[in-house]
Amino acid sequence: MAKNEKMVKEITSMEEDFAKWYTDVCIKAELIDYASVKGCMIIRPYGYAIWENIQRILDGFFKETGHENIYMPLFIPESLLQKEKDHVEGFAPEVAWVTHGGEEKLEERLCVRPTSETLFCDHFKNIVHSYRDLPKLYNQWCSVVRWEKTTRPFLRSREFLWQEGHTLHATAEEAKAETEQMLNIYAKFAEEALAMPVVKGEKTAKERFAGAEATYTIEALMHDGKALQSGTSHYFGDGFSRAFDVVYTDKENKPVHPFQASWGVTTRLIGAIIMTHGDDNGLVLPPAVAPIQTVVIPIASHKEGVTEKATEIYDRLKKVCRVKLDTTDQTPGWKFAEYEMKGVPLRLEIGPRDIENNCCVIARRDTYEKITVSLDELEEKIPQLLSAVHTDMYNKALERRENMTYDAHNLDEMKEIADTKPGFIRAMWCGDRECEDKLKEVAGVTSRCIPLEQEHLSDTCVCCGKKADKMLYWGKAY
């Protein structure tokens, strides 16, 4: 079968309607179902299993770097949320409020957490008194609520799952190092677990997190050329600890406000996986987070010995990967399409013909390549193939990003590229908010980040022509 021939008819093609393609994949791959409250989604077992893999791997990274998990309450009293001015202004428009307990109106309304900085600060205040109590390296896995107007599965839902790390440090340097460390962990995770290349960089003041002194981001480029902010790490300075009266006594017996960082990734990462690797036949999952890494499909299973052989292979493969054996009475063709839609990296076909030759057919989801493998070398071959799938997926995504990244030197070029070529645009910027606003207005692009790896494209701002020494990534974003 031809490599690019569309085999799954239930999914709208990307070219026809990318947004529809995306939601088709979410539904048909059984990642989610819509819930009865707008903007809320049911994450189905197959989708949730991806999240569990993400959690498991990331949580390992967090633990390795000394973080502890904690759980904070769901509710934030209004007075607590009010304490940090920028923060409350940033989040107030999109918080959900609880006003009643049973039939009784509450004295003070409670906000359903949109993020937990305020709760952590309130807690830190109680438990931190001496330099000996520092640092505090906390993380929590939970869901948060932000009352979004326009919603999309995984990309923007009113309730979403995430992790939020909140750390408290004696010095600014330590807090900055934490911010940087976590950004690097996210980038490493994106590349090594999700096969997704990202640009590491700092957000401009305009795009910064409410209340932060600096916000860092990993930005990924989706299939349709739109950017997706896929993880953030913030440096707070001592702004929050001042607002919340968090004070510790240092070695010289002086009161000091500690310094803080926070960092988070969300179920949006699943959206990133879909739009980075997916194709017209559905999901393509990176092996590291795929709930099923190999699916075993018996062919003509009514024939003698087929089911037995398939089961034997299944039992052997359980030791080397996450494997599923599908013995349902659907036809093989149906199963091929089904597991392709669900993005399973490898498909192993075993039928009478193979059994006779002591081999099987293995098909790769990412390339559609089919190879014949001797049954004697399965334990070696499957892990090799999974690893090759990962590497090839990463390289393919990287190549696409590079092919969709353009440089602009002046406003006309910027407009021209933004109008005709989806993707990242690299351009110099003078640092003025006015230029940032103007680029949004005339070219429809926002600043994605100031990449840590700078390249000097010219001496002048793409917008105003004044002196500029920062190169930024610009683009249309989710």
Added chain:
RNA sequence: CGAGGUGUGGCUCAGUUUGGUAGAGCACUACGUUCGGGACGUAGGGGCCGCAGGUUCAAAUCCUGUCACCUCGACCA
């Protein structure tokens, strides 16, 4: 929050103009034949036509109200 659109078995829709026994395809159930790229036959099950009023002998269809969802804009992980 502004503009446009849509509500009919689980899903995609026809039927509404011109009121008269609720339909199709897919999915589902049972049995049989199939099985290397979404198989086929036979027989079945499943609906207050978004909701509430109204007009009428009679409403999915006409009128009024209401709710929900979708698309596009403004705000956002």
